[in-house]
Amino acid sequence: MARKGSNYCSTLNSQKSWTSGRLNSKDKQEFLYGRIESRIRFLDLEGGTWPAFWMLENRINQQPVKGDDDTSYWPNEGASEIDVWEWFSNDPDSYITNFFTGESNCGGLAYYQYPNGVVDVTDWHRYAMEWDEDQIDFYVVDESDQQTLVVSQDMRNCDRYEEPMFVLLNVAMGGMLGGDIDSSLEMATMEIDYVAHCTASTATDAAYCGEDTDTTTDSTTDTQTDITTETGFTGISNSSGGSMNSFILMALGLLGLFRSSIAKLSRRNKNKSTR
Structure with a gap:
């Protein structure tokens, strides 16, 4: 979410006319290979809006700084970026x-x-993005569950993206891609149903992660257990039985403003007889 209103930005030492929210899983949940997927819609198409679902390598010198070799600067090794979905009102x-x-x-x-x-x-x-050491594929799945390959990228000669990355979701305003902000716009909202991580399985021929996960676990052990999602991908569940595949960013206790919106949206979806 982004909201119009004058605020002082200490990083830039200046007043800004918009406040923009960001979900960030750095040092909370990071991923190496598999499928990263989020179900998203964006409601405000006015000029100046610029929402994105993207990833960064986890050694970037960006808050929260944990001191675990996170000293690299964008876009160098350890701090390189992948944009999974980036929409802007200029195009x-x-x-x-x-x-x-x-x-x-x-x-x-x-x-x-x-x-x-x-x-x-x-x-x-x-x-979604499907990622291994040799190739990265991007997909979009519409409301009729039709999946389309957007592009496949050959990474065999690339020496990046071979270390864990974290997820970011945000609504930026203005700038080179967002363009001039519509003067009548007061707020811009990106709704996020879930974020999921899964890996391929031979159990089914399903094409994507999905929102729900079968979290069959052994409560007598503290070790992580491989599980298979309803869509035939494999993920990780913790020993308490809570899924770490769907609603990851909510479970990690990120921005309360977004968490409230997502929780309401989740309840609304669960009350629907069909999706």
Whole structure:
């Protein structure tokens, strides 16, 4: 969420006219390979809006700084970026996937054109990245559960993205991509149904992670247990039986403002007879 209102930014030592929220799983939940997926819709299409679902390598010198070798600066090794879904009002009929490494062999910019144009941004979609040491694929799944490959990137000659990364979701305002902010806009909201991480399984031919997880666990052990999600991907569950695949960012106690919105949205979804 982003909200209009004058606030002092201590980092930039200046007054700013907007406050923008960000979900950040650094030092809370980080991932190496598999499928990263989030179900998102964005409701405010006015000029200046710039929401994104993206990832950073976990050694970036960015808060929270834990002191676990997180001394790298963007976009150097240990602090490189992947954009899974980035939409901006300057080019509203599409979204981009992208990489930032400072290297030439580590993927590139790709566009996905929404079939119905900008109106599709307001509909629920699953945006996903499937990632291993040799290849990164980006996908979009629409409301009819039709999955489309956006682009496949050959990473065999790339020396990045071979260490854990964390997830970020935020709504930026203005800037080079957002453009001039519509003067009538007071608030911009990105709704997040869930964030999930899973790995491929031969149990089924399912194409994506999904929101729900079968969390069958052994309560007598403190070790992590492999489980299979309802969609045929494998994830990790903790010994108490709580899923670490879906609603990850909520469970990690991130921004309360977003957590409240997501909880309300979750209850609304559970009351629906169909999705």
